[in-house]
Amino acid sequence: MDSGKRRLLAVIAESMARMATRYGVPASDMDHVALTTAVGELFRREETGAIKTFYSEGYALALRLSAMSEQDGVAASDIARLHRLPRSIEDMADFAPSQDLLFELKKVLSSLIANSGYPSDSNADLTNIISSLCKWEGDHHIGSPLPAAKGKDRYDFKQMLESSARAQAGAFDGAQVMEFTRLIGGFTNETTLFKLAGKDGRIWALVSRANTGLELGIDGRDIAGEFHLLRYLYQGGVSVAEPMWLESDVERYGTKFLVTRKVEGENFGTVVESQRRTSSQIRALAIQLAKIHCLPLNGAHPDLQLSHIDMELAGRSMTEGVSNYLERWIRLWRSTGLENSPTIEATLNWLRTNIPVVDDAPVLVHGDYALHNIMMQGNEITGVLDWEMSHLGNPAEDISGLLASFSNEGDAEEFMRFYIESGGRPITAFEREYCNIFRYFMLYVVTLESQLRFYSLPEVHPEFLVLGSFVQLPAQRMAQAIEAADIAKTQRITTVAKSHG
Known part of the structure; x- marks a missing residue:
């Protein structure tokens, strides 16, 4: 980046920070966040050094993974594709060609993981490589461009x-x-x-x-x-x-x-920030969620028949409900044409292999029972908003998402006590951890898709760029979440074994 452009961008960034301080701009002001994100993106696109370092680290991990794959010969074509790629990016390479090379490297990595047998046939070395890849991808994320589209006419x-x-x-x-x-x-x-x-x-x-x-x-x-x-x-x-x-x-x-x-x-805030809840508010949140999960579902009711809820799942198990919802998200991920994330490929294998086994019938799940979707007046809930992601599944899906926004485990324990007292089903630690991983996967897909929409569709609001800027968050936390879930699963198996001993 030439010194003049750098100085201009620095002035914009510094002035925005001063304005935010002077006028008390909240972190939830999406226009301000969008502008800040855009300037940060301009800086990033001018600094190819970070991409070169990132590429070299990824290539080294790909070599380690390919060395393990060579033992069974399953991934021969992937290994050949890897060796056709350069080991490093040239010093003078621009952002766009560097990004293209990185995109191809991630495609190879994703395919290698898909053929690695993880997690069913994993060993300590493979698990360590997967963990390193999740951290690598989370530390520096670059999406791939979509072709530009013309803006559509807006209606009055x-x-x-x-x-x-x-x-x-x-x-x-x-x-x-x-x-x-x-x-x-x-x-x-x-x-x-x-x-x-x-x-x-x-x-x-x-x-x-x-x-x-x-x-x-x-x-x-x-x-x-x-x-x-x-x-x-x-x-x-x-x-x-x-x-x-x-x-x-x-x-x-x-x-x-x-x-x-x-x-x-x-409501309690926005997707960016939220306010602390009192004990009375926690109780109201728990009672309302238990009411949703315990709601009788009359499949013959005309409104339920015309809704987007798949009532064919009502007579099956929670395990099947979660599996059905997971496959819908996997179809979405595949439909983007961006199957170039080793983190996601490993996560999908893990999610499919480890679906919690629960024979109870699935319940109505809100799908985004988050603080920004809940309206309150005093200590009473006046409305739960945005039901577009609702489906039949495991109540842990709603519970894990909500508890993730609680500042301490004491509040979470208080919520669960009120929830169970109100008729809700107790959930295991493994169910909660599994749903945390599922949530990170969904967040990854939506944030990446939002980022791509911003660059390809001129009519979308800059808020799509803001949402897209969070794409590193789920990638960074995925490996840690899987580790926590594996620990919870082991503890559950140990507890069950003792109870039958």
């Missing part, structure tokens, strides 16, 4: 809401949108707060959620399915926003969207 959302409301007739006949605020924070769905005024002077505070057209995350999610699930949950006494209507006329409006009443209260 305010006019769309007003037109759709009037089409509902009744009290909404002739209604007008008075206030209109589109929120940052939705990746697959856009959230809009608005007030609707009827001809009789009545005011409704409402919220819409509309498909963005960006398929970010798990497949099979649908606004219509979420709307029908919300109706079922609302009738079942779960604290969700009251569903008002579903707009399915895509030909007229260009997208599907649902409308609910606005939930009163505040």
Whole structure:
């Protein structure tokens, strides 16, 4: 990087930091974080030294892995591909070609791991290499570029809401949108707060959620399915926003969207930061989650049939529910065409091999029961938001994600006591650790996909870049999480063996 460009970038970075301090910009201000992330990315793209070092370290690990694979000859083509790659990147190489070489190296590593037999046929040396690769990938992550796409035309959302409301007739006949605020924070769905005024002077505070057209995350999610699930949950006494209507006329409006009443209260923060909870709030969180997990599921109910919940899993086991959900995420990962992560390849092998065996029927899982999706007024939960990732599975999926945001284990133990007292099923330490690994895998996929969407789709908000910047987090923690789960599994097996001794 020439000195003039470096100085300009340094001025931008320093000025942003001063502005944040002077005006008290919170860490959750996504626009500020996006700008900071963008400047950091510009710096990174000008510094090829880090990429060269990273590549050399990865190549050395690939040689160690290939030496083990040569013993059975399964990975002969992968080893040949490895030896066709240079051992190091030239000193004068630019960012783009360096990135391409790194991408090819990671593809070879991923294939070598897929053929290594890990974790079923692992030994100490292979386990150490896998752990080193997870740390290597987490320390420095570089995604691959997608071809640029043209921006799409944006619809007039305010006019769309007003037109759709009037089409509902009744009290909404002739209604007008008075206030209109589109929120940052939705990746697959856009959230809009608005007030609707009827001809009789009545005011409704409402919220819409509309498909963005960006398929970010798990497949099979649908606004219509979420709307029908919300109706079922609302009738079942779960604290969700009251569903008002579903707009399915895509030909007229260009997208599907649902409308609910606005939930009163505040949440605990955002995906970036959260607030500390009191004992009363922990109790409320536990009671509400137990209610969700214990909710009777009537497969004959029309709303449940029209929802996105796969009721064919209702008569099976939790083990099958988790396996089904895992395979959906694996399909998503494969569909990106970016199967170049040794960390993910090792993690997928481990997740498939170690699914917790639980014969109980699967329960309704929210899928993202996190503090930023829970609204509270005082110590009472007024609404659980964003049900697009809900499915039938193991309650540990929701519990592990929520407890990860607790600052100490005492709060987690208090939560579990309230949860079990409210009818929730106790979960084992291994179930919790397994779901932690599953969560890191999902986070890795979503963050990487978000990063790629930002660079390939001009119409997406810079918040996608912010989410993408977190891609190192799951990669860095994966090996440690697998180690913790293996310890918990061993302890569980030992305990079971003693109980039958």
